[in-house]
Amino acid sequence: MAEEFSIRFWGVRGSIACGGPDYARYGGNTSCLEVRCNGRLLIFDGGTGIRPLGEQLMRDGAVVSAIYLTHTHFDHICGLPFFAPLFCPENKFDIWSGHLEFPLTTRDAVSTLMSAPVLPIDPDIFRADVKFRDFHAGETLNPSPGVVLKTMALNHPNGATGYRIEFEGHSACYITDLEHVAGEVDAELVAFVRDTDVLIYDTSYTENEYLKKIGFGHSTWEAGLAVAKAAGVPRFVLFHHDPAHTDAAMAAIEHEASAAARAMGIEAVAAREGMVLRPGQALPVAA
Numbered sequence: 001m002a003e004e005f006s007i008r009f010w011g012v013r014g015s016i017a018c019g020g021p022d023y024a025r026y027g028g029n030t031s032c033l034e035v036r037c038n039g040r041l042l043i044f045d046g047g048t049g050i051r052p053l054g055e056q057l058m059r060d061g062a063v064v065s066a067i068y069l070t071h072t073h074f075d076h077i078c079g080l081p082f083f084a085p086l087f088c089p090e091n092k093f094d095i096w097s098g099h100l101e102f103p104l105t106t107r108d109a110v111s112t113l114m115s116a117p118v119l120p121i122d123p124d125i126f127r128a129d130v131k132f133r134d135f136h137a138g139e140t141l142n143p144s145p146g147v148v149l150k151t152m153a154l155n156h157p158n159g160a161t162g163y164r165i166e167f168e169g170h171s172a173c174y175i176t177d178l179e180h181v182a183g184e185v186d187a188e189l190v191a192f193v194r195d196t197d198v199l200i201y202d203t204s205y206t207e208n209e210y211l212k213k214i215g216f217g218h219s220t221w222e223a224g225l226a227v228a229k230a231a232g233v234p235r236f237v238l239f240h241h242d243p244a245h246t247d248a249a250m251a252a253i254e255h256e257a258s259a260a261a262r263a264m265g266i267e268a269v270a271a272r273e274g275m276v277l278r279p280g281q282a283l284p285v286a287a
Ligand SMILES: [Zn+2]
Pocket: 014, 015, 073, 075, 076, 177, 240
């Protein structure tokens, strides 16, 4: 039987969580991905989407996992204090980040979030076996036998890390919170994502919005598709949706982006909460 390699989206929104009927279709939780490599669970980012993931994991029993943060901006870590499995002694987590500069550490960043008077609890309240770990973007990590995790520094204020997850002859790249340079295709990024099965990419802005938000650290689907095309990537996932992009706006963006992708021979879909993709297989149909 084929090994399981799947990615479930628990949070797809950028910057701040959005509630209400205008966000019901694509989802309002901020970044969180559940990656399964056979029995091994890897979590990417701890945005508000990690809270409902935690509810599911609590039903499934003891958890051993690593949480890989792209970076420690608020929208990517604000769910951690509300991730129930961190409060259970039978669980074990390594929480990693690779974007910080010495002497700052992953623990420092999470402690800054979890400190008075912002929050009444600090990370010592976690009852699980939690280890905060640091790497330098560019290193290759080995979360478990057979799983290779390549990393790359991204162009983002305060830094961010892109990930390439390789397992059983397939791969997926999680490239969020990066800003492209208008009119340029980043050769280093193209090399990093080359021939991957699926590229999940920061498409926060439309081209018009981008022009007003240069320096904010985000990108567009047009820039992402240019990377995918140059790197021979067959599937593209729009991610880190701007809070201004309601379901109606997202549907229009997804329609336009997937038509442009199709013209390049690339499949594209906008990430939505609950969507599951399997690297190497066709993408789920659009919302
Ligand atoms: Zn973000």
